Structure formats: structure tokens, C-alpha cells
Amino acid sequence: MTTLNREISSLRSFESVNAEPIDVLFAEHRITEQALNCLERMAERWSSPAGGDDLDWTAVHEAIVFFQTFVEDWHFRREEAYFAASGVRLESIEIHESGKCTFHDHQRCATHLRGLAEAVEVIASRSTAGQPDHLDPATPAREDDQQALRAEEQALQAEEIAAARRRFGEHARAYVDILLKHIENEEDFMYPIIVRDAPPQTKRAAAAVFRQVSRETIDAEKLNECLAAVGNLVERFVGSAKDST
Numbered sequence: 001m002t003t004l005n006r007e008i009s010s011l012r013s014f015e016s017v018n019a020e021p022i023d024v025l026f027a028e029h030r031i032t033e034q035a036l037n038c039l040e041r042m043a044e045r046w047s048s049p050a051g052g053d054d055l056d057w058t059a060v061h062e063a064i065v066f067f068q069t070f071v072e073d074w075h076f077r078r079e080e081a082y083f084a085a086s087g088v089r090l091e092s093i094e095i096h097e098s099g100k101c102t103f104h105d106h107q108r109c110a111t112h113l114r115g116l117a118e119a120v121e122v123i124a125s126r127s128t129a130g131q132p133d134h135l136d137p138a139t140p141a142r143e144d145d146q147q148a149l150r151a152e153e154q155a156l157q158a159e160e161i162a163a164a165r166r167r168f169g170e171h172a173r174a175y176v177d178i179l180l181k182h183i184e185n186e187e188d189f190m191y192p193i194i195v196r197d198a199p200p201q202t203k204r205a206a207a208a209v210f211r212q213v214s215r216e217t218i219d220a221e222k223l224n225e226c227l228a229a230v231g232n233l234v235e236r237f238v239g240s241a242k243d244s245t
């Protein structure tokens with residue numbers, strides 16, 4: 001069994017018991033790390049402005065859906081509800097290179113994921129743009145002029161694609177770096193603060209909030225789609241035959 005399959009089994013086993021929120025969040029981190037590993041490899045392969053491999057649109061789409069749904073819509077939201085109910089302030093342990101704690105990691109991740117998705121849209125639309133529609137073959141211009149305009153337009157499209165590839169890589173790498181460090185901070189600092197400092201009744205109340213928000217948030221069908229998506233990504237970028245640690 002691969003590492004990913006073990007983590008998915010753990011997560012599924014928590015559905016049938018009232019598992020501690022932190023155990024569920026840990027399992028979600030492990031699955032998220034697998035998807036981040038794949039995103040890092042996508043950035044390596046597809047962000048070169050000079051070209052490189054064509055994007056695998058299915059893989060990119062699966063990655064974006066996974067991070068938007070599993071990570072942002074579910075993990076971040078339920079975690080924030082749990083932290084709030086536990087009395088732990090997210091800002092209290094945020095460590096940024098600037099020394100300021102004004103911008104939360106969850107928001108920084110969301111910004112980079114939006115940027116990444118926008119860059120992918122630009123690459124997709126420019127790659128399929130074809131011939132510029134204002135260059136009508138019936139236009140009574142000299143053929144040389146038409147060809148020059150066409151070449152100019154194609155050069156512009158190539159520049160836009162190169163710039164979008166670069167932005168894709170920048171946002172993907174920033175997203176991976178921020179989220180990996182954030183997961184480490186949560187597991188090393190934030191979760192232990194709750195375990196150590198929150199009174200038992202506060203922990204029980206926070207766990208109830210977490211389960212309630214989970215019921216309101218997670219759609220079983222969508223969850224299956226997300227887990228299948230990360231499975232496909234690992235198979236595509238890491239390989240199914242070996243253990244994907």
C-alpha cells in the first residue's frame with residue numbers, strides 16, 4: 001500500500017468514529033503534502049518561459065480543484081473554526097520573514113492559488129487562440145502585410161504564454177513553500193498549544209464545533225473526487241509502483 005493510500009485509509013477511518021479534530025487535521029496535512037509534492041513537480045516542468053513540456057490540463061485542473069476544495073474550502077475553514085473555539089489566536093504563532101503578522105498564511109495561500117489559476121487560464125486561452133480574427137483573408141491588404149501582422153500577433157501570443165508560464169511557476173512555488181511551512185508551524189506550535197493549554201471543557205466544545213462545521217462543509221461525493229484527484233496526481237508525478245514518501 002502506498003503512503004497516500006495509508007493516509008486516505010486513516011482519514012476514512014475517522015469518519016466512523018468521533019476522532020479528535022487534531023488527528024483528522026494531521027491526516028489531511030499528510031494528504032495535502034502529497035498534492036504539494038506534485039504541484040512542485042508541475043512547476044518544475046511547466047513554468048519555463050522558454051517553453052518545455054506542454055501542460056497536462058487534466059492534472060492542472062485536478063490540482064486546482066483539490067487545493068480549492070479539500071484545502072481551502074474544507075481544511076482551512078474547519079481548522080479556523082476549531083482554533084477560534086479553542087481560544088487559540090492564529091496570529092500568535094505566525095512567523096513571517098518580515099516579522100509582521102498582519103497577513104494570515106491561509107489568505108496568502110488563497111492569493112497564490114488564485115494567481116496560479118489565472119496564469120493557467122491565460123496559457124489555455126492563448127494556446128488555443130489560433131489565428132487572430134481581424135486578419136480576414138478577404139481583406140484587400142497585401143499578402144506580405146497579412147503575413148507580417150500574423151507573425152507579430154503570434155510573437156505577442158508566445159510572449160504572453162511565456163509570461164503566464166513564469167507566473168504559474170512563481171505562484172506554485174510560493175504556494176508550496178508557504179503551505180509546507182504553515183503545516184510544520186501548526187504541528188510544532190499551534191496544535192500542541194491547544195492540547196496543552198485548553199481546558200477539557202473547551203476542547204470538548206471546540207471538537208463539537210469542528211464536527212458541526214465538518215458536517216456542514218464536506219460533501220461525500222466531492223470528497224471522493226478530491227481523493228481520487230490526489231491519487232491521480234501522485235500516480236502521474238510520483239508513480240504508483242513506489243512508496244510516495
Ligand SMILES: [Fe+2]
Pocket residue numbers: 076079106182186
Ligand atoms: Fe492552517
Ligand SMILES: [Fe+2]
Pocket residue numbers: 025029075079183186
Ligand atoms: Fe492545517
